[in-house]
Amino acid sequence: MSNTKQRLVELIRQSAAENGCSESQLEQILALVKATFEEGVPDLIDLRQRLLTLGGTR
């Protein structure tokens, strides 16, 4: 199981590179994934805020 999650993180890194993400954007996406695994999907207000920051980051 933990191997599956580790592999997912590796694939997210690859996918972020293919999508042209900056290092900061990648870190934000990984933080979102970590929060989702630990506490479930963030609520709408939290998620909107995270997306706003992600979309506004270059």
Added chain:
Amino acid sequence: MAQLKVRIQSLHWKNIRSFDKLDAPGLDGEIHNSFPTNGGIYLQMPNNTGKTTTLNLLRSVFTGKIPEETNEWRRIVVAENTESMLNDSSEFSARLLINDESFRIKLLLDHEGGDHRFFTAGPRGDQQGWHPPPSFRRAFEGRRELVELFIFDAETAREMKTKTNRNLLSSAIREFGGYSQIHDMIGEMNSTGGFEGGRLETIKSELEDEIGSLNDEGEDSGRQQSWNNCLNAVRRVRSELFDGIQARPGVTQMQESLEKSNSRMVEIDTRLSEIETDYGRTLDNVQPLQDTIDNLKTKYRTETEKLLESLLDPINTFDSSWHEIRDFHCRHQDANLPADVGKGWLLKLAEEDICICGTPFDDEMRLHIIEHGDQHLDRQKMVSVSEMQSEFKNLEHSNRDSIITASDLVTRTGNHLGEKTTEYETLFLTESSDEIAEERDNLNREKFDLTIKIRDLKHFLEVRTTNNMEWLRGEGLDTGINSTGQPTTSVGTIQTVENLNILERIESNLLGLLAGSREEGDIWKGLLLARSVLGMAVTKLNDELRRDISNEATSIWRSMPAAGSERNLRLQIEDDGMSFYRGAGDPMKAVSGAQSVSACYSIALAISRLGHISIPSVSDTPFAGFDQAMVTKWYETISGSWDQYMLLINTAEKKLLGNLCHEDYCASLHQTDMSSDGGRKFIFDTDFDLFKSLLGSNDTLGGDD
């Protein structure tokens, strides 16, 4: 450690078919006894006592889904030698140990009022409805196809070829792989390869509403109104492409039609395979002939591939000096002009008042052209071109021997294959009955028509749903994306779009334009980026794990008797179901019943191992098509692979088991008398002597009720 551990503790029937009231294991007063949580549980139930019914009820308990048809589960009684069914309510419940906590899930069937319900009793009290713990719910709720891999009979094992597809595996993989929460956020992959649903979809809807409300307040510019019109057109066209319009079927109808056609194809292949087995292979000398035909088919395919390779190699189709032609063109990619014609042209240009780019010439520019023009001229170019033209004036044919040889081989192999096929057909027609020959002809004709229909449906579905833009461009079906790769913002063009993925790109672009013009742009950009990055990652992970499960299941399958007896068999989970292969050849048309059953065990085990989950396997009449040796091998594999497994067997299967199960939990459900309601009365008995001696007059090594 297992993330989800489930054990069946006991089963309880009330007013269900042959059972008036029965508990397995029996009660000690009001105290429940439990099955062992590890090892095999062999429940001997003679045919027509309710094995299949029990299996279906247990599936309902696992999925939380009340079956559509419940009439057949009513209590059967006999009055004056005539069977009838009572309308009294029926109850079935299973006590399950889920992650070491005991839950009793009861299904109450109200035959008179139709008010069927679940009840759940667990550590936190009794509740109406189906309320197992979240890990169990996420794994099994509504997923009958998945549950059928763990709780199955010969019939569902046969059907799993088409049911065990990419979607079923994807949902199982994400659940048991432990990353289903990511899908709760980004949604599910739709038919065009994008993602929809999940919490991001709620935010997308909110953004759309916010954009819409701004529009209602009349703050939009003309461009914004135009984008909004385009969005409305996108939604209209999407609905048409999905649901169809007039004589033009939508994706939904095409998928339904494809599913029906595939099912029919499986039926035809199974029947043709039965005919071959029952009639074709009984003929003298037919097996060597069939082997020759199979070998020729493989050779024909290989030789055709070689011919194609020869044709595509320029050295075989152009002049033998093809390399010179290639080198010549490489040398002349310098963009220089031939000096003989270029010099005069440049000098003439320098005399003009205005350059060809529209800039007025001044003296400095004229001087620059005269002094530096030579740098752009090549004195040898005309000479080289002339030499090349002379060289190839009388073009010699290349040596095409390799193409001719390859072509001859294809022709000869094709003819040989045709002769042998005709020989086989003649032998078959001479020796088989007219009815069988006619049935076979009809099936082959239907198969031919169906093959074309399936190919067409797949093509139309591909056009509608692919995200392969290269292919769409090549087919001229990329309407909606302009020459620079940008999605259209024209209502007229949107109305002619044929592909849902393009439509999605157009919509996404329009929403981006609208959101960007209204300060929601960053949220929209973040949403698209998160969905794209996470969507790509989970799709790749799903595919990797699907391949792993196919390999793992193949390895388990080969260790089992039915598949292990044939060499090089492998199973592969593909988009439209499971395929079985022998070696590297084409998919096999069908596998035996015993092979299907062992494939069920293999897939279920492979999935369990992926998630380190521990779920019982329950099978009804699992030894159909098995012989003694196969059962011995089966026992070794299953008893070593499953923590808890339950078998509902009839007395003929019990005989086949011999002494294999004497250390496992063995019990019999058998009739002792007639009940006071006029139906049969059954008791549950763990007496091993009774287990060994019980006989059922209708029991065979096949299915029953």
